[in-house]
Amino acid sequence: MKSWLGVIGRACLEFVILLILLSFAAGASSSVGLPDDSLRPMYIYAAWAALGMTPLAALLTIFLAFFSFELRQRSRVMGWLGLFALGALLFSVGIGMRRAPVVRDVIAQPKLSFSALRLIPPGVAIQNERTAVWVGGYNGSEASDAVAVDFGSDYPRLAYSPRAPLSWKAGEVEIQGRSYSVARAEPPRIHLVPESSVFAGSWIWDRLSSMDDEPVYVVFAAAGGFLLLAIGFRFLCRITGWPLANVFLAAAGMAGLSALDAALSGPGPLAALDLLAKGFGVPLSGPVLLAAVEGVVGLLLGLIDIAAGVRAGRGSDA
């Protein structure tokens, strides 16, 4: 019991470290394109990201705890229970933090201000697609010595105006009767994980973040289903006789189940689940049904793993 509690305690510490790292990474990622060059926006975004990153931090903590339980807890039942308790605790903390009025009063969602238009600096040519534009300077509603070359057009291409009319609002200059953009392109956003738009649905941490207005049982159902599915994949940490290979395969399994969950949370699968529920007369909505399916699959995988352990009469080989 002591080691069981020890693993959970250590996992909680890992959760805090992971949450801090993830929040800062997410904050840095969200605020890197902002015009404000100080570190303050990063802290604000990191604080906001901390509320949304708890499911991801919990998932990574559970992944690490797989191996800690394998090493320190021979009983698979106790291991499974430990993981469930840990997951339930971490997900509950995350959901509670997000919904607590005290926290919401302190941490407000930062307002995005990426729309601030920035013009290209004078003296530096900027090429947007195949058009190069150079300006000597900006004087009120004019750009001095504006030169543009549209390489996609027929030769000759060079256009010049000593005083080109400038529209600050549109970020355009007019050179020889044609408008050219002098707006500086926004730096590409750096997403730490692929955008969920790769799938029709969304990542579990984004999904839970978007459920602030839903009844709390729906949020707990979604988190619980995912948690059961995740700990159902615990068998991956002993799937081969080489602990190192198991680490890699378990990591891939975690990434895979997150992707699977995101794919299943899309409107298509949810609509199909709704139809099925109506067909069988089950009074549950799509997201709850999805959580139920995930939970059942996770429980089954967990049971098989425990049964296999009992049959083999051994715990970990690591």
Added chain:
Amino acid sequence: MPSGKRTFGVAILVAILAYACFFVAAAAGFSANEVVPAFALKWEAAKALQGFFGVLSGLVFLGLAVALGSSKGKADELIQAAILPMVLLSSFFAAFSLLVGPQIEASLAGMQSASSAFGNSLSSTRAALEAGDLQRARAEFTACRAISPRDGRLSEVEERLTAAELKAKREALPQPPREITPPNDPAAAKDYYLKALAFADKGDYFSANWYASTAARLDPSYTDARRLAAKSWEELHARGADPSDRVRADFYARKLEGYGLLSSNDPVGAYRVFKELADEKHADDPDVRRYLAESLAGTEKAAFFKEEADEALADFLVPDIFFRVPVAQAPEERRGGAAARTEKPAEVLRIVAAKDAAWSGGALYMREFEYLEAGSRGVRALVRSPFAKLVDGKIFLVCVERDKPANVFKPTWNVGPVSGPASLIEVPVVPEAAYRALASRVAPSSLPALELWKAIGDARAYGIDSGPLVEDLLKRSSVPFALFTAAALGGLVGSRFRRRKGDFPKGLYALVPLMAAALIPVFLVVDRIDALISAWSIKLLPGMSSLVVSAGIRTLVLFLAVLLMAGARDLDGESD
């Protein structure tokens, strides 16, 4: 095998296997529509190396994790024995990647550019053949053959082109000689007439006839000239001239024409005349030999040959050329005295634009060239030329075909020139620096680190955004940090999750490809974190100072990784 050597061997083996996989993928993905088949092997090898360098830190991590994860012994002993191989491997791969990486990028860009030029020229050859423009078809075909002479697609086109040329030759009707209407210039006619008289007095009736005929052409009302031309011709015949005298007179006249052009500072025209004479079996004539060489030397000083431009432009092309000519301080400005000129150089804007450019033999060749010079009073010069060559602070605007000197590509001046001849522009540009700045804008990763460093310094002067160049330099500077961190973490993970019971079954190595595949998502996330570090470094301290910030952050990450590795002993002790 001793643990250190084994670690080194396993990690190298993983790297070799990864390269082989990349090579197979490159071979499978090869498309003759994108890259000329003649480059296939070189392309696949380079593409495989590019992929290999892209995941090098992941491979070092995997290699060391596998090496230590399949070893026997205590964690601290294993790590101690692996420190030297880790450092050696990381150093070797970092140096290899930084030195060879840019060459690979340049090679790939060159092959891609040449393949694209080949494809365009092949399409143009076919289009020109369809349109019946055999001269253009031949020119485009020659460009294709210069890139890949043995390409299978050329034989079919060549067959069609040769057949079409033969047919055109057979069907060609003798053209009447062109009547060139000379300008009416009585003053020049008089000069020519006086020269004709002088030659007639000396008894040189060939020269007298040519000068008198030229004078009559320049001023048709000049009866004395016509009379002298007729008289000198009669004299030639009276001295027993046979019909070949007419040919000789014509030859002589053309020699004089060429000489006249050379004397009037038109070496390109003179070269055309003497080249034609040399091609018409007069190559042995001492005058033709001498003046051909002189006019050639003169042409090389005033213009350049299209063949050299074609050869350069068939290689690695930098597209979409646009740069500002750096502002050079005038001597009086440097001394701080009053400027003698009405406009200081700093006030003059000089812009160069071209469709594309290529570097060869110390010169920058440009196609579809445009040059703008503007001052406080508006546009001072605006010139366009199909081809241009930048060398030694001069942009040559006249281009001649060496074998067909009649084909001359000349500039069109809309405004100007401000001073000097119309065939060239003098600009304070070092061609090498200009090319470096331009190439760095298009493909910064193809420049060696030192060149990239110089390019960043030059970028502002050429009006080029140095941001992408700094980003590339930051990416390169991250390579050693990433490799050392990956090695430390790989060693840590390998020793922590090694197999502790019994001997290591060799069959488990079959899992390594699966492990590599499983590592991909983690690698991608780490790669993005690395990009985030670079982006924040630039945001906090723009320009070259961002190198210091990023080095600081990465050193911190490396330090944490080493710290974790150092703590592996305790962890192991706890778990054993």
